[in-house]
Amino acid sequence: MSSADKPFAITLDVGSSLANHTGSWRTERPVYVRKTAPCGGACPAGEDVQQWLYDAEEGGYEAAWRKIMERNPFPSVCGRVCYHPCETACNRAQLDEAVGINSVERFLGDQAIAEGWTIEPPRELTGKRILVVGAGPAGLSAAYHLALLGHTVSVRDAAPAAGGMLRYGIPKYRLPRDVLDAEIGRIRDLGVSFELSHNVPDVVAEKHSGDFDAVFLAVGARLGSRTYIPAGSAARVIDAISLLRDVEAGSAGPPQLGRRVAVYGGGNTAMDAARTAKRLGADDSVVIYRRTRDRMPAHESELMEALQEGITVKWLSTITRADSGRLTVEKMVLDEDGRPQGTGEFEELDADTLVLATGQQTDLSLVDGVDGITVEDTCVTVDANLMTGREGIFAGGDVTPTERTATVAIGHGRRAALGIDRWLRGIVAPGGATVSDSASETGIGPAPMSEEVQFPALNSWYYSDAPHAVRPQLEAARRASTFDEVVQGLDESTALFEARRCMSCGNCLACDNCYGVCPDNAVIKLDPPGAYAYAFDLDFCKGCGLCAQECPCGAIEMQPEQI
Amino acid sequence: MTPADPTGTRLKFFQTGSFAAGNRLLDAEQRSVQASPERANAITCGHRACQGCGEALGARYALDAAMRATGGDLIAANATGCLEVFSTPYPESSWQLPWIHSLFGNAPAVATGVAAALRAKGNTHTRVVGQGGDGGTVDIGMACLSGMFERGDDVLYICYDNEAYMNTGVQRSGATPEAARTSTTQAVGEEPGAPWGQGKNAALIALAHEIPYVATATIGDLRDLERKVQSAMEIRGARYIHLLVTCPLGWGSPSSDSIKLARLATETGLFPVWEGERGDIVSVSKIRRLQPVEEYLKLQTRFRHLFSPTRRDDVIARIQAKADRNIERFGLLEVDSEELEHSEEQELRLEGGS
Numbered sequence: 001m002s003s004a005d006k007p008f009a010i011t012l013d014v015g016s017s018l019a020n021h022t023g024s025w026r027t028e029r030p031v032y033v034r035k036t037a038p039c040g041g042a043c044p045a046g047e048d049v050q051q052w053l054y055d056a057e058e059g060g061y062e063a064a065w066r067k068i069m070e071r072n073p074f075p076s077v078c079g080r081v082c083y084h085p086c087e088t089a090c091n092r093a094q095l096d097e098a099v100g101i102n103s104v105e106r107f108l109g110d111q112a113i114a115e116g117w118t119i120e121p122p123r124e125l126t127g128k129r130i131l132v133v134g135a136g137p138a139g140l141s142a143a144y145h146l147a148l149l150g151h152t153v154s155v156r157d158a159a160p161a162a163g164g165m166l167r168y169g170i171p172k173y174r175l176p177r178d179v180l181d182a183e184i185g186r187i188r189d190l191g192v193s194f195e196l197s198h199n200v201p202d203v204v205a206e207k208h209s210g211d212f213d214a215v216f217l218a219v220g221a222r223l224g225s226r227t228y229i230p231a232g233s234a235a236r237v238i239d240a241i242s243l244l245r246d247v248e249a250g251s252a253g254p255p256q257l258g259r260r261v262a263v264y265g266g267g268n269t270a271m272d273a274a275r276t277a278k279r280l281g282a283d284d285s286v287v288i289y290r291r292t293r294d295r296m297p298a299h300e301s302e303l304m305e306a307l308q309e310g311i312t313v314k315w316l317s318t319i320t321r322a323d324s325g326r327l328t329v330e331k332m333v334l335d336e337d338g339r340p341q342g343t344g345e346f347e348e349l350d351a352d353t354l355v356l357a358t359g360q361q362t363d364l365s366l367v368d369g370v371d372g373i374t375v376e377d378t379c380v381t382v383d384a385n386l387m388t389g390r391e392g393i394f395a396g397g398d399v400t401p402t403e404r405t406a407t408v409a410i411g412h413g414r415r416a417a418l419g420i421d422r423w424l425r426g427i428v429a430p431g432g433a434t435v436s437d438s439a440s441e442t443g444i445g446p447a448p449m450s451e452e453v454q455f456p457a458l459n460s461w462y463y464s465d466a467p468h469a470v471r472p473q474l475e476a477a478r479r480a481s482t483f484d485e486v487v488q489g490l491d492e493s494t495a496l497f498e499a500r501r502c503m504s505c506g507n508c509l510a511c512d513n514c515y516g517v518c519p520d521n522a523v524i525k526l527d528p529p530g531a532y533a534y535a536f537d538l539d540f541c542k543g544c545g546l547c548a549q550e551c552p553c554g555a556i557e558m559q560p561e562q563i
Numbered sequence: 564m565t566p567a568d569p570t571g572t573r574l575k576f577f578q579t580g581s582f583a584a585g586n587r588l589l590d591a592e593q594r595s596v597q598a599s600p601e602r603a604n605a606i607t608c609g610h611r612a613c614q615g616c617g618e619a620l621g622a623r624y625a626l627d628a629a630m631r632a633t634g635g636d637l638i639a640a641n642a643t644g645c646l647e648v649f650s651t652p653y654p655e656s657s658w659q660l661p662w663i664h665s666l667f668g669n670a671p672a673v674a675t676g677v678a679a680a681l682r683a684k685g686n687t688h689t690r691v692v693g694q695g696g697d698g699g700t701v702d703i704g705m706a707c708l709s710g711m712f713e714r715g716d717d718v719l720y721i722c723y724d725n726e727a728y729m730n731t732g733v734q735r736s737g738a739t740p741e742a743a744r745t746s747t748t749q750a751v752g753e754e755p756g757a758p759w760g761q762g763k764n765a766a767l768i769a770l771a772h773e774i775p776y777v778a779t780a781t782i783g784d785l786r787d788l789e790r791k792v793q794s795a796m797e798i799r800g801a802r803y804i805h806l807l808v809t810c811p812l813g814w815g816s817p818s819s820d821s822i823k824l825a826r827l828a829t830e831t832g833l834f835p836v837w838e839g840e841r842g843d844i845v846s847v848s849k850i851r852r853l854q855p856v857e858e859y860l861k862l863q864t865r866f867r868h869l870f871s872p873t874r875r876d877d878v879i880a881r882i883q884a885k886a887d888r889n890i891e892r893f894g895l896l897e898v899d900s901e902e903l904e905h906s907e908e909q910e911l912r913l914e915g916g917s
Contacts (some may be wrong), residue, residue, distance in 0.1 A: 012654035019655065025614065057588060102639030461826065461852075462582045500588065509587070516584025516597035516785060517822060519606045519620040525600050533587075538606035544615035544811075545819030552583055558819075 022520060025542035028558040030514075034531040035453045035506025035554065039101055041090035044074040044408040045141075046415075049101055050507050056104055058497035062117055064499075065108045072410055073144040073187055076113060076136065076179045079106020081170055082407045082485070083299050091505050092457045095463055100490070100498045107495035113182045121190045122150040128424050131156065131212040133200045133366070136164020137406045138397025140187055141413025142420075146216075147190040149421045154210065155192060158199040160249065164220050165398075166406060168245040169269070171276050173486050203366045203393065209419065214392045214420045218367070218413070219400040221375060225359035227264070234324035240265070240273035240357035247276055258352025260284045262327055264319055265357030266291065271302040273355045274311045286349070287313040290332055291341040305486060315554035316340065319354065325464050327351050328381040362399050377401070384432025385419030386412060394420055453506030457554035462513065463503055508532055514547035523547060566602065584785060596628050596789050603659060610657040611649040615818025617809030617825065618646055618696070618723045619831070621782045625721050625806060626692065628789040630660065632796035633690045638663070638677055642670035642695025642704060645730040645810075646723060652853035665780035668703035671694045671711040674718040690796060693761075697724040697738035701765045712801045719795045719802045722765060725810035733813040737763045740833070741885070742878050743865045745813070750868035766837075769803040771887075773842035776800075780836060781807040783825030787848060791838065807834050815864025827859040832886035835893040850895045856883045 037050035047068055050177065055064035068075045079102055090098035111117075128151045132139045135157035143153045161167055162184050166175060188194065200206050200219075207215050224239025231237055238255070240263065244254045261277040263270050266289035277285045287306070289296060292315055296303065307313070314329065321328040327349045332340040335560070367373045372390035374381040380395040381390055387394050396412030398404045415432060422429050490498060510533040515523045522541035523534050548556040585598030596602050612619035630637055638661045641647050647664050650657040665673040674693030674766035681689050693711070695704055700722040711718060727745050728734040735745040735757050742756040750756050770777045775798045780788040788806065795802045807828055809821040816824055828834035829848065833856060836848035857879055860866040869875045890896055 017611075017650070017655045017657035020609035020611065022609055022611070331622040436854060464582070489629040510585075511583040511587070512585030512594065512598035513583040516595060517620065519612060519616050519623070519821075520610070521604050521623070527600070537608070542614040542818075543815070544821075546615055546620075546821055550822050 016242065020540050021539045023522075023537075023539045025543060026538075027561055027563070028543045028545065029541065029561055030536055030543070030545070030546070030547050030556050031559050032508060032536075033082050033506070033555060034508075034558050035451060037505040038089035038091055038452055038454070039086035039099075039505075041452045042085040043071075043411075044085065044403075044405065045078065045411040047071045047086075048502060050502065052108075052225070053101070053104065053499050053502040054098070054504065054507070054509070056108065056495070057502065059496060061108055061111050065112045065117060068105065068108060071414060072407075073119075073141060074109075074183050074406075074410055075105050076109025076183055077137075077166060077175060078407055078410070079103065079489070080175050080179070081110045081166070082483075083301075083405060085407075091453070091458060092463075092501060092503055094455045095460050095503070099501045103490045104495050104499050107490045107492070109183070109364070110179070110489055113179065119148070119186055121192065122148055124150055125152065126150040126424070128152065128213045129154070129211060130420060131207060131210055131215045132218065133157075133203060133206070133215065134164060134218035134220055134397070135159070135162035135194065135196070136218060136220045136397060136409060137166055138220070138409035138413045138416070139164065139216065141182060141410040142216045142218065142417045143192045143413075144187045144190065144394065145414050145417030146420060147187070147192050149417065150445075151421070151424075153192045154195060154212075156195045156198045156200055156206075158197065160197050162194055162196060163536070164218075165222070167221075167271075167449060168248050169241065170406075171244060171247065171272050171279075173275070173279065176485050180196065200366050202355060204370055206366075207393070213424060214394065216386075216396040216413075216416050216420065217367070217393065217399060218397040218409070218416075219363065219386070219399055220409075221360040221362045221404060221475070223361040223363055224356060224359050227356060227358040229264075229319055229354075229356075230321045232321075232323040235322040235354065236324075236352065237322055237354045237356065240269045240355050241360055243273055243355055244269070244276060254280055257282055257355075258329060260351050261286070261353050261355060262319070262349060262351035263287045263355045263357050265289065265359070265426070266296040266298055267357060267359070268298045268302050270357035271298045271306045271311075273357050274305050276311055277353075277355065278311060279310055282316070286351070287311060287314060288317050288319055288327075288329060288349075289315055290318050291334065291338070292316060295334075314349075320346070322351075322354050325350060325352060327354060360398070360404070364399065384430060385422065386416040386432070387419055387423065453554045457555075458505060459550055459552050460503075462511070462550075462552035504553040504555075506554050508534075509553055511552060513550055513552060517546050517550045519544065519546065572578065582784070582786070595786055597624060599787055602627045603635060605630055605660055606650055606657045607659055608657075609655075611652065613649075613810075613812050613818070614643070615809075615811045615821045616645075616649070617811075617821045618725055619649070620821070621723050621788075621806050621808040622646055622694070624692075624782060624785055624788055625792050625804065626660065628694055628792035629690070629719065629796055632793050635660070636683075636689050637661075638689060638691050640665055640670050640674040640677055640691065641649075642693075642699030642723050643667040643730075644696035644699050644728075645725075646694065646696060647729050662797050667695075667699050669707050670699060671704055671707040671718070671720055674720065675707075675711050675714070675716040678717045691719070693718050693720040695722060696729070697722060697726060698728040698730075698734075698736045700724075701737040701763060704845060705765075705768075708771065708803075709768075712769060712774050712803070715774065715800050715876045717799050717801070719792075719804065721804045721806060723806055723808045724765075725808050725813060727810070727813050729769045729810045729813040737761075738765065740882075742869065742882060743866070753781075755868050755875070755878070756865070766803070766839075767807040769805070770839045770842060770844070772801070774801040774803065775841060776802040776838065777839040778803075779805045779806075779807070779834070781825040781829055781834060782809065783807075783822050783827075783829060784836070784848065787836065794838075813865065815867070816862050820862055824862060827854060827862070830854045831859045832890040832895050833859060833882070835889045835895055837893055844893070847893050849893060849897070850890070853896065856886050 039049035052064040052067035084102040086101045087098040132155045146153045224241040261282040263274040274285045316332040317329045329344045331345040373388045379401040386396045394416045396416045397409035522537040585594040606623045670693045678691045727739045734747045739757045741759045744750040744756045748757040766779045778791040807825045811818045831854045838846045
């Protein structure tokens with residue numbers, strides 16, 4: 001167009017500012033990142049909690065359940081018995097209250113059982129044979145993951161039923177057996193064979209005779225430690241582990257404890273034993289503990305539920321003598337180092353039965369004299385892949401030095417399965433399981449994830465405050481007299497409500513905020529989403545950093561441009 | 564939060580949703596205009612605004628909402644100022660709607676003229692927006708604006724208030740806050756920065772004209788702003804929105820803090836966000852997390868002289884007193900319990916039901 005064709009005083013054609021690539025102004029560029037949310041970082045079973053909550057928020061319960069099952073074959077069990085370190089780590093606690101992750105997990109686990117969701121067995125088998133000794137949480141978890149990796153797994157256990165401490169140590173009122181059976185059933189359906197009531201006296205002989213390529217030792221700590229207490233001949237003293245086992249499997253019916261029961265110890269097993277005694281008909285169930293409440297190893301929720309059921313606790317007390325129907329108890333004080341010291345002040349306490357809940361020990365006679373296997377402080381020494389000093393023999397759960405909880409054992413099972421698989425394939429991985437092992441492959445954004453996201457990295461303005469959905473609790477009286485389940489699960493709407501409280505720490509939750517707040521329209525919404533839901537248009541992004549600052553979940557980072 | 568809100572500002576997701584632009588868990592119509600890939604992008608990429616410019620952002624927020632409300636049938640008249648300079652260096656333009664540049668002080672009159680021309684041509688569907696910065700609106704354009712209000716012309720006028728003449732080099736305007744350093748109010752003397760007892764509140768002046776609709780808003784609350792633009796476009800006659808927009812250059816703040824500062828301006832009580840109809844204030848946005856003014860001031864170098872080399876607690880206290888007066892005067896803190904209950908019910912329904 002010549003200037004003659006243009007209106008008065010106009011000499012140039014109209015242009016668009018799109019010709020002006022303002023991206024050249026930039027000194028820093030925004031980058032979408034994926035970081036570890038504290039919940040997943042804290043999960044002993046390695047669950048990518050944030051990722052499965054992401055699915056649950058949308059009502060995608062089956063997808064959420066499958067994400068849990070990538071790591072942990074026991075969502076329904078863990079939804080009941082796990083002490084949920086995820087919730088302790090949850091950043092939301094700094095805004096209002098932690099997300100009730102455990103309740104949602106339980107809801108998903110129960111939903112899976114109700115809907116009959118199953119896990120597909122692997123298409124191809126490796127032909128490798130693995131022996132798992134011990135059908136507790138570590139052994140079962142290892143068997144599950146090994147089976148998914150295509151190995152042929154045989155689980156052997158001395159008890160008549162699988163479950164280990166989940167069955168013989170955790171009372172029914174905390175873990176109903178139909179739930180346990182359903183989740184073990186799924187492992188069986190993967191083709192894992194169970195040989196129960198089968199004692200393994202010598203692990204090397206067992207490995208040889210069965211022609212196994214590798215062994216995973218997970219026999220747990222099934223012996224009660226007996227603290228020496230001078231006792232009269234007629235005194236009735238039992239250990240808590242035997243009590244809990246007999247309640248589950250005793251051929252002589254439930255143990256007779258009498259009207260007054262004293263439990264010695266301050267751990268979770270002491271709580272279980274005291275609460276079980278109450279359910280077996282004891283009028284008085286007293287826990288005797290040497291230290292103070294703040295030093296008690298039992299989890300607060302266990303103690304609270306016990307106290308609500310009418311269990312009493314005698315703090316700062318030791319038992320110095322047990323006689324028929326009567327205990328002698330000494331008052332203690334804590335010294336400067338927090339150790340209990342006797343005061344010389346004694347009192348007598350009526351008790352028909354004394355239950356010792358003073359710790360559990362391993363029985364490692366099956367590795368006695370095995371070359372290469374080191375036992376220290378009654379625990380087997382293992383490397384990062386959970387292999388013992390003997391090639392091909394792995395160990396995990398309570399037989400190794402670790403915190404003794406079901407979820408830790410489940411995590412060990414998976415780590416051992418990965419370790420065994422690597423060893424069988426000849427892959428050297430001295431570091432054991434890596435960060436990428438804990439990032440869900442199916443999440444938004446590429447794994448592996450980088451460091452954990454702390455609360456200040458979030459923009460909490462965008463999260464509205466919300467009350468915690470509390471699990472309705474059975475009436476204390478009703479709970480104390482039966483073995484009905486104590487903590488009720490969430491219904492669907494409450495579970496959804498709870499899942500949506502997740503702040504999605506360090507992981508994009510597709511809230512469109514970056515897309516909205518960019519003054520330069522330099523955020524592109526991807527449809528369908530690629531690795532992330534959005535991308536940056538670096539032709540126009542000036543690098544102001546507003547998107548990163550206003551990202552609710554800390555999933556955008558500003559990185560210096562290479563100039 | 565404001566009462567009776569059909570467009571979803573009240574909607575609270577526990578995760579995000581009420582404050583973030585969108586939420587994948589919400590139906591598309593419950594998300595903000597800015598969350599939509601179909602938004603008009605009234606001011607598109609390549610404009611020359613500074614990094615983190617609150618005005619560029621605010622203009623897109625407001626005009627995209629107006630474009631949606633009018634189905635894209637919209638004309639904008641723009642006063643001289645940053646917004647015009649950075650968007651339209653001849654012959655380039657970032658505007659993706661019919662747009663006319665006027666003088667510094669006559670944008671309201673030009674908008675009036677556009678509306679009158681449309682009326683003369685029998686066009687009842689095309690709507691008109693006038694817009695300018697605080698200099699062009701609060702100072703230079705005040706007479707034209709007041710005339711537009713007084714005549715009741717069918718124009719929505721939006722003032723993008725960044726609290727000084729930023730385009731020409733940060734000179735004080737009638738909207739510059741007391742004690743702020745500008746190039747014409749240096750941080751010297753007993754009362755450093757912009758003088759006390761001067762300046763004007765353009766939104767209250769607009770309200771005093773008893774026009775159908777007046778509102779204040781900030782770029783810190785996108786959903787509130789979009790709702791107000793929508794409300795304004797549903798009415799005919801003279802309407803006014805006074806939008807606080809951050810200026811990283813003039814305020815001396817990090818470009819990434821633009822939205823945070825707008826939020827702090829309301830959370831401290833320094834910039835009350837309200838809505839008025841025919842002379843009366845009908846709703847007020849409550850402060851969600853009350854902050855002392857210091858939290859707002861200390862992020863901006865235009866207030867640095869209040870903290871160093873000598874801390875001026877007396878001046879900070881005076882600014883705090885101004886915020887406290889706003890809180891008292893506009894009722895920025897009280898929460899109507901009935902309203903709260905209602906919103907919680909609504910929340911539960913939304914959370915649980917979808």
